[in-house]
Amino acid sequence: MKKAIFLVQCPDQKGILAAITSFFASRKFNILHCQQYTDVRENQYFTRIVLDITNMSFTKQQLEEEFKSFADTLDARWSVRYSDTKQRMAILVSKTSHCLYDLLVHLQDGDINCEVPLIISNHPDLEEVAAKFRVPFFCCPILNGDKKAQEKEILALLKKHDIDLVVLARYMQVLSDNFIQQFPEKIINIHHAFLPAFQGGNPYVRAWERGVKMIGATAHYATADLDEGPIIEQDVERITHEADPDDLKRIGKDIERRVLTRAVRAWMDFRIITSGRRTIVFSA
């Protein structure tokens, strides 16, 4: 079965669900799944609609043009993705492999559905992990402190490989605003703390020093403000006083990888709409 998935956001208004469903029904589409959310505080309506387009009698372009005309009447912001077009993900890493492995294993098992044309790192360490899964590995070190040149190199690679989503799987460099602006809502980062607690560096040591009783991890969109982007997924684990910072780091690795993998999965399923600093993440 071929599917189209629409994500739509617009000011809330009477009869909106009937209008949207009628739009598709009158064109003989079967709505396979429809999820909605109304943000009463902001007066915004959000919906995710999955259509069966297996026997669609017109082109995708026609569908999109007609929907655009309709969406304009609702003052809607919208996007569509098709199940027969695979998304392309680049994974950026530094030296630690736990998140990278988790993504690759889930990809191999078909539990995340996309293509990974390349892995990029500022260090050569994880070349072998990439090789294990036969994914091309590009090492883009920062030479002579020239980060601008390095980012240019990475951006060229991303462009060349038609990348839809950039995943920072414990990539230990802060990206420039310029870089980030080229991938709006298309860069997912994993922060090794339960944001907004412990923004910035060394969160596990700081968590130990503060004596928290649970530690966590946060997957969020990268934005110009470090660790301030919209949160996609978080999780925590209970710890005791017995856990020292090394234990927190070890325990945290398992939290980080499952949080990042879930966030990437939600993105690939086209289940996320961003609304200011918040995300609507429709259930799987």
Place this chain on the structure above:
Amino acid sequence: MKKAIFLVQCPDQKGILAAITSFFASRKFNILHCQQYTDVRENQYFTRIVLDITNMSFTKQQLEEEFKSFADTLDARWSVRYSDTKQRMAILVSKTSHCLYDLLVHLQDGDINCEVPLIISNHPDLEEVAAKFRVPFFCCPILNGDKKAQEKEILALLKKHDIDLVVLARYMQVLSDNFIQQFPEKIINIHHAFLPAFQGGNPYVRAWERGVKMIGATAHYATADLDEGPIIEQDVERITHEADPDDLKRIGKDIERRVLTRAVRAWMDFRIITSGRRTIVFSA
């Protein structure tokens, strides 16, 4: 704002969402909230629709009659509830008070929305708890082992007080089939184990003996088969070898009460549809 909430279940079919939304749109209703679920394995479609009926120009009876005609064309099983009609709950207890307190405190805080015209027990012990919250308390002991007579007495009370939902808040008697059949999907029980593990008596001791590493509780509809009714809500807590059966009992009390309270809340929100042995519980 006055609301009507419809729960609808029918065989899945093309265009069903559009049909339902059109039904309401053509009658000038604003759909405030619409949640759906399609059970692909059983080919069943489920929806929960919340309407604004504040300025409805016809009667509830008219609305229901028109919806009935429409629903018949879908071969649908459905029900409707109105926000201006408070549901009436009876709480049945025996000797332990933790679940009873939790329900009463949530009711008092407005976190569960219903009326509680009476508390019934087979023992006099919890009379004072009922008195604290000024809820009439009826003690219906089983005299001379005549359980049939006792159930008759309880049924009369429930009928007299127009009870919509019966909550077994650690009521330690098994209800007869006859009793249960008079309240289909209207009796919620709390079992102090993570069903289907440890059905029947003494689950905490058995959990200790089996050496499980987590204990749980289950809220479910009471059916003729003990502990076999459709599950509404479950939760667990991690335990260690240090916890003895008394600790499990104490820890379990906190699980039981939050599980039962959540289930009752879901029922009062009209968020539950039963499908065979499964429940669809729409999110809050």
Place this chain on the structure above:
Amino acid sequence: MKKAIFLVQCPDQKGILAAITSFFASRKFNILHCQQYTDVRENQYFTRIVLDITNMSFTKQQLEEEFKSFADTLDARWSVRYSDTKQRMAILVSKTSHCLYDLLVHLQDGDINCEVPLIISNHPDLEEVAAKFRVPFFCCPILNGDKKAQEKEILALLKKHDIDLVVLARYMQVLSDNFIQQFPEKIINIHHAFLPAFQGGNPYVRAWERGVKMIGATAHYATADLDEGPIIEQDVERITHEADPDDLKRIGKDIERRVLTRAVRAWMDFRIITSGRRTIVFSA
């Protein structure tokens, strides 16, 4: 069985466990339970020892004097509590009752073991809750903005009733440094956020605005720095984008009360040692 519970903290040193156990064994005490923790980073040793003192052949004062001499050789900071001396807890509240109820219900069930000679509030609202459980209720409002006078009144009540632990069960006033210093490690506060995230006011609204995917609560010792005291217990619950600030508040109430109750229970069990900003909380 009568018990003595020792909490001991000292610089880590070779043979320390043998030394401590020998101290008690040579005096014919049976050690019922012994828990230890070594903080390698700070080179500190912590232990909690439970003794059977049912047939102790000397006085508590003798025991303490002898242990003091011994502890001095270890450069230890220590304290002891006896199972036949009930601790006395004062509960301070303002207008919301959920934490208060939870403490009172657990006390009534014997799941927290102490006496509650009084409840104090700066508002009259919860007088009835106190009355339900027959606990004296004192209303100490802040008159003409004279907080100093009000604190003096409260301090007099605490002194008069020989209070060992002050529990701030959603008491909405910041206590002065002077007040806090009179109860070192004897004031437990519940903050309605997962500290160090959302310190200060309005945490649920700020959590909603930040778009976190879990909310939490934190029980901690009150110190001069607001929300900066050593953390005793934390817990969280998963939320979705559907939860608005009112939902967060409602969900949060259930987290707050279980976190505060667990912390109070740990304190009453004499299971907590403070080490700088961290707490060692031995398992139950």
Place this chain on the structure above:
Amino acid sequence: MKKAIFLVQCPDQKGILAAITSFFASRKFNILHCQQYTDVRENQYFTRIVLDITNMSFTKQQLEEEFKSFADTLDARWSVRYSDTKQRMAILVSKTSHCLYDLLVHLQDGDINCEVPLIISNHPDLEEVAAKFRVPFFCCPILNGDKKAQEKEILALLKKHDIDLVVLARYMQVLSDNFIQQFPEKIINIHHAFLPAFQGGNPYVRAWERGVKMIGATAHYATADLDEGPIIEQDVERITHEADPDDLKRIGKDIERRVLTRAVRAWMDFRIITSGRRTIVFSA
């Protein structure tokens, strides 16, 4: 630092901790860590003691002989392991790789500390996974239904490679009693359900049919009675009605692998003592 770890179980008796610590103190050992548990119901005492043996002035054999004499006076069952002797683990698999990957990734990161001389499977499918981590892979298929011959082949491999622990990482064959008896408390299995719920085959489909609201996984020692061995670790995840059996399987994979990895880690840390059907798992 070289360490010895003792696990001791004996009838509870007065002065036992002092006796054990004195035994080591009189031989100039520094006790780095001591954990205890008393099972009051069964009157059994359990302890785990970690010694610094870096500068031990006698042989391991001498230490063990002297401890044996001492332990006999306590009627104790005991064992000892040394940090300079790496344990050897064999992983048995069939066709699914998620648990295997998790073990290998944790081993590679040093988060599980042991050697893996070989991976054995009844199918050739996972040869490549083993190759990625350069672990020898042996395919032992069941030929002509002769399971006895296959087990003999596996047992020979385990013997030849001096295997201490056998991990069934979704190995889909039931082992014979004869096989199991040769590795008492040395075979860890992962069952893809929250035991004792859903023992036996197809637990995810049965969980779906029963309509549970959480699914889980259980790591346990393999014993003659299938799925009845002592439980080492369990975990769960919350699911909704939207999850079909395939979703449960996918979600379950993440639970299975973390549960199995934690159990293997506990075994390798020498933190587990079995007591009848229960396990004492000392904290990490």
